[in-house]
Each structure stands twice: as C-alpha cells, then as structure tokens.
Amino acid sequence: MAMSPRLxxxxxxxxxxxxxxxxxxxLLQLSHLELNTFVEMELQRNPLLEREDGVEPGETDNTELPERPAELSAYEDTVDHGDRIQSADSIASGYDTEVDNVFPDQSAQDRQPDLGQWSERGGAPGEDAPDIDQFVAARPSLSDHxxxxxxxxxxxxxxxxIAQxxxxxxxEAGYLANELEQIATQLGAPLETVEAVLLRVxxxxxxGVFARDVKECLALQLREKDRLDPMMQRLLDNLDLIAAHDLGAxxxxxxxxxxxxxxxxGELKELDPKPGRAFETAPIESVVPDVFVRRGQGGDWQIELNxxxxxRVLVNRVYYASVTKKTRDPAEKTFLTDCLATANWLAKSLDQRAQTILKVAxxxxxxxxxxxxxxxxxxxxMTLKxxxxxxxxxxxxxxxxxxxxxxxxxxxxxxxxxxxTTALGSSTGGDDHSxxxxxxxxxxxxxAELPSDILSDDTIAEMLQKERGIEVARRTVAKYREGMNIPSSVIRRRQKRALATAGR
Incomplete structure (x- = not known):
C-alpha cells in the first residue's frame, strides 16, 4: 500500500x-481571610468594583435627596447658649467679690470643653471615640529586650x-541555633572571647536564654535560684530517664x-524549658466559622452562612456607562471592557462559591x-466521594x-x-465505625486504667472487638495512640504508679 500525505x-x-x-x-479553597485579601486587591485594581453596603447600586449615585430645613442639634444649641451666658468669674467680678460668695455650689470657674483638643485627638463631639488599641504600646521582642x-x-x-x-x-525558644565555633569563624574573633561573652549574656x-540545649537551659534557671547542687546536676544528666518515667533507675x-x-x-516542673516563648509577638488569630448549624423549632437542622x-461586591454599571460614552481612546475602551468582564466574573464567582459551601455543608x-x-x-x-x-x-x-x-x-x-474519616469494619455485620x-x-x-492494671495495645484491640465489634489490629491501635500523644503501656505504668505513690 502506497503512503502519501493527506489532509x-x-x-x-x-x-x-x-x-x-x-x-x-x-477561590473555592481560600479561607475567608485569604478571600477578603484577594477581594481587597481586586477592589483596588478595578474601578468598576465596589463593596456592597446594603444599598442597591445606582440608588444613591444619581438620586438627589430633598433639602431639609436646617435644624439645630442639641449639642450646637447647648454650646451657643453657653456662649451667650456669662461665666461665674465675670459675674462675680462685677460684684467685686469671690465666686463662692455669689455661687456657693459652683466651682471657682466655668470649665468649657476645649473643642480644639477634641479635634486634634480625633474625638470631636458627635464622632466615635478613637479605638483604645491605637494607644497600646507594642510589645518588645526578645531581641529588643x-x-x-x-x-x-x-x-x-x-x-x-559579639553579644548582638x-x-x-x-x-523562638531562646536557644542558640548556631555553634560557637561557627559564630567565632563568622566574626573572626577568638573562640575564648565568644565563650566569655556568652557567659555574661x-x-x-x-x-535560660542563650542555652544550647534543654539541660543547659534548666541548669541556668536552677543556678539563678541557687538550687544547682551536685544531686540536681546528676538529675539533669539523666533527662532521658525522666522522659521514660523510670523512677527506679x-x-x-x-x-x-x-x-x-x-x-x-517538682522543682523541674516549675522551670520554663522555652524561655523565649514569653516574647512571641505573632498575633493570635481566632477561628471564625464559615457556616452556622442550629437546631430548628421543628427538629430539623438550619444551616446558615456567616x-x-x-x-460582597457590586458592579457599578452606571459609572461604566458614563465613562464609556466620554472615552474615545481604543485602549481605554478595551481596559474598561476587561474591567467589566472581571467585575462580573468576580461577583458571580463569589455567589457561586457561597452556594457551593452551603450545599456541601x-x-x-x-x-x-x-x-x-x-x-x-x-x-x-464519610468520604469525599x-x-x-x-x-x-x-x-x-x-x-x-x-x-x-x-x-x-x-x-x-x-x-x-x-x-x-475512614471506616473500620464491624465483625458483627453492622455499620462500619468511624x-x-x-x-x-x-x-x-x-x-479509665488502674495503676495496677495497665492495658497493652493487644488488650485494647480485644476490648474494642468484644464491646462494639470493631475489627482493629494491634498496630492500628498503636498508630492511633501515638497520634494522640499517648505513651506506651510501659511508660503509662510508670507514670500512674508514680502519681499513686505521690498521692499517698
């Protein structure tokens, strides 16, 4: 068969x-903080976007409110009335006497509020008072301290x-992250000088700061309390036995x-193994729910987005129409068209994102x-599928x-x-367990363990099998236990026996 090119x-x-x-x-996988940051950037870039503030777009742009007769507020009336009244000092001086002789129940002078001071502080009458957080001093960092x-x-x-x-x-914990030899090499200073400066700081x-490990950190704090005797030093030399709760050894x-x-x-428990953490300046962000689930009056669940x-964003079509009529530059028209398309897409995407979250919830x-x-x-x-x-x-x-x-x-x-969560099978033929x-x-x-009866992973697996028919292997129990930071049965036995002995 002959081969030939063809279309x-x-x-x-x-x-x-x-x-x-x-x-x-x-946008679907962004948290509400990340989403608000993204929307804020779009608002700055796109002149056709604006935040929704509860008023329909175009409702206040071209609508002129009828003029209302001038009204005198209670504050202005009080100030003007006070200006027309003479002060207690001026009245008393007319009688050539003291204020107390004319107005016994009034102070020596009328103290009118200094409106200039209010204005300079940003708290003029009738306006919201400044946020107290604006006057809170910043916490010093560990480096500054x-x-x-x-x-x-x-x-x-x-x-x-060298000290700096x-x-x-x-x-962050206050430990030296670099070796002294490395620091001496970088600074070109003798190692003895670096060690001497370290002892001083x-x-x-x-x-406890400037320690190179946990042992040295605890020793510095004990030395400050004058409790670093030879016996306590031997205790610090056996921190591994403390972690293993082997009190006999x-x-x-x-x-x-x-x-x-x-x-x-007990003295060791009072020490701080991470003294630098007291100067953490990272802001604490509270978790804000995206969805609220409440029990309705009829017993059903009510789901509401936060x-x-x-x-919420709005597309200012009135502004787009007015600007488009006046522009003649093709590049400007293209820019406005792209802004309109982006604004429409963002408004639709935010609404679709909210509906999708509500549907999944x-x-x-x-x-x-x-x-x-x-x-x-x-x-x-339950699985994603x-x-x-x-x-x-x-x-x-x-x-x-x-x-x-x-x-x-x-x-x-x-x-x-x-x-x-994944499912664990049931040996009784019932529903799977989460x-x-x-x-x-x-x-x-x-x-619920007793100090005299500590359960092994095999025993726990057998108990789950007998109680609820949960088919789980010993290694699965060990994996779940370690994931919850629960020590092994050997360490738990030492811990609970030590607690029982201390409580006697």
Missing part, C-alpha cells in the same frame, strides 16, 4: 481550563558586637530516695445527623470547599475536614 478534518471535544476558570477553582540589657552590662564595642550576633542567633532576663543513678526525687522533679466573613449535616444529636460516638465514616455523589459534584470540588472552612455546631466548632470514634474510645479506655 483530514476531525471533530473532537476537550476541556480547556481558562485563566478565569482556574481562578474560580482557586536582650539588646537593652546588653547595652548595660557590656561596654566594650567588640564584645557588644549571639542575640540574632537565637531561635547568659545572666540576662529571661533566665533515676533513684539509683542519682543516689537519693523516692521522696527527694519527687521533690526535685455573612460577616463573606465579602447541608450534605455533611444530613449524613452526620447522629453526631450532632448524640456526640462523637455516633460519628459516621460519598458527599460528591450525593450533591452531584466532583470529588476535587468537595475537597477544595472543605479546606480551611469551619462549621459551628451545637457540639462545638469543627473544621469541615473533621467529618471525613476512625475518629475509635480514637475517642481508645482514649476513654486508657483514661
């Missing part, structure tokens, strides 16, 4: 992600430079009885009705919608991702 026409369908479609998908002390205890300029470099080498406040290593050991451990965190509430009524023991296993199939959406869309979104329920505030429910039950079993 063919084929028709096919394909999905192309336009930049606006990709941006719409990205230590730098002020170094200026008092070190006078040599070279040593001050040591301050800059501290991490280790006495600054808060005590600790008493043998230190050479003390159990009573003295418990007293020293309108306070949802940005409604399905979550529908499937987790038992949890909302009875608690975590009735939390059902199950919710996506129920609301006829793609699984990736549900995943984006539930990212960084929070739901306020009668049971508390939960991230939407919390309700999606992994979160199994974790909760494991914690309950461990909390």
């Amino acid at each position: 063919e026409v084929r028709q096919s369908q394909s999905l192309t992600l336009t930049p606006q479609l990709m941006q719409s998908i990205r 230590l730098g002020a002390q170094v200026g008092l205890i070190i006078s040599d300029p070279r040593e001050r430079l 470099f040591l301050i800059d080498s501290l991490n 280790q006495g600054t406040d808060p005590v 600790l008493t043998r290593a230190i050479g003390c009885d159990r009573e003295d050991l418990m007293e020293m451990l 309108s306070d965190v949802l940005p 409604a399905e979550i509430v529908k499937q987790q009705d038992g949890f909302l009524l009875h608690g975590i023991t009735h939390l059902k296993p 199950a919710v996506a199939d129920a609301i006829e959406m793609h699984e990736s869309t549900v995943s984006r919608v539930t990212s960084n979104k929070y739901m306020a329920t009668p049971r508390g505030l939960f991230e939407m991702k919390y309700f999606f 992994a979160e429910t199994v974790r909760h039950r494991i914690r309950q079993i461990i909390d």
